[in-house]
Amino acid sequence: MSPSTRKTKEHPVPQHIAVIMDGNGRWAKKRGLPRLAGHQAGTENLRRIIRACVELGVRYLTIYAFSTENWGRPREEVDGLLKILESVIERELNELHKEGVQLRHIGRLERLPENLRRKVTDAIELTRNNDRLTVIVAFNYGGKDEIVHAVEQIIRVGTKPEDITEDLISQHLFTVGIPDPELVIRTSGEMRLSNFLVWQAAYSELYITPVLWPDFGREELIKAVNAYQLRNRRFGLLEEEPPKD
Numbered sequence: 001m002s003p004s005t006r007k008t009k010e011h012p013v014p015q016h017i018a019v020i021m022d023g024n025g026r027w028a029k030k031r032g033l034p035r036l037a038g039h040q041a042g043t044e045n046l047r048r049i050i051r052a053c054v055e056l057g058v059r060y061l062t063i064y065a066f067s068t069e070n071w072g073r074p075r076e077e078v079d080g081l082l083k084i085l086e087s088v089i090e091r092e093l094n095e096l097h098k099e100g101v102q103l104r105h106i107g108r109l110e111r112l113p114e115n116l117r118r119k120v121t122d123a124i125e126l127t128r129n130n131d132r133l134t135v136i137v138a139f140n141y142g143g144k145d146e147i148v149h150a151v152e153q154i155i156r157v158g159t160k161p162e163d164i165t166e167d168l169i170s171q172h173l174f175t176v177g178i179p180d181p182e183l184v185i186r187t188s189g190e191m192r193l194s195n196f197l198v199w200q201a202a203y204s205e206l207y208i209t210p211v212l213w214p215d216f217g218r219e220e221l222i223k224a225v226n227a228y229q230l231r232n233r234r235f236g237l238l239e240e241e242p243p244k245d
Contacts, residue, residue: 016058019186021063052217061136101132102128104136106174107141108145120139136178138197147173151172181201
């Protein structure tokens with residue numbers, strides 16, 4: 001364990017970190033490479049972040065891999081992203097399984113090609129009993145779409161309006177059983193959630209960095225966690241006053 005990791009673990013580490021992996025295209029453009037080269041580099045970086053999360057003791061890592069809006073990108077890029085997901089599963093699955101990583105998916109699988117859907121579901125099934133780190137892949141995911149899906153499910157079973165609660169909606173989200181993220185990281189400097197975990201991130205701490213995702217390595221993750229450790233999380237309440245003498 002490195003000194004920086006040891007020092008970071010002296011304070012509470014967020015158990016669930018969610019990441020908007022932004023900046024792959026700009027990373028590639030700066031190097032005169034096609035956008036897909038940036039997405040590939042971003043995928044390679046994910047290995048480092050997963051290892052760092054395990055080292056720090058993070059229990060859940062959610063990554064925003066492909067939004068419902070991303071289907072509007074050029075067909076060549078969309079096809080390339082689907083192929084990258086497929087190749088990552090083929091190349092990394094066995095190693096992730098050996099390291100005790102459980103894979104989960106949030107979003108809608110219906111629009112993915114059948115062979116890719118099967119590989120995703122097979123990966124989820126293979127790793128379902130692993131408990132060292134849960135990696136949740138948000139692919140064909142949108143926060144608003146997730147809430148609409150939850151409301152549809154609630155209405156379908158005839159729930160009365162007066163019986164609808166926050167807990168009930170949470171139980172029908174794609175993330176059911178997963179704690180809300182304490183920390184949401186966005187790389188590349190953009191200052192928005194981009195339809196990512198809009199329900200779950202209501203009280204998450206946000207960390208925005210100008211670093212592009214392929215360059216956001218282990219030390220950058222530690223910086224984000226260190227910044228989180230300095231925050232005072234009040235969840236809408238007043239800060240507790242110090243006791244009087």
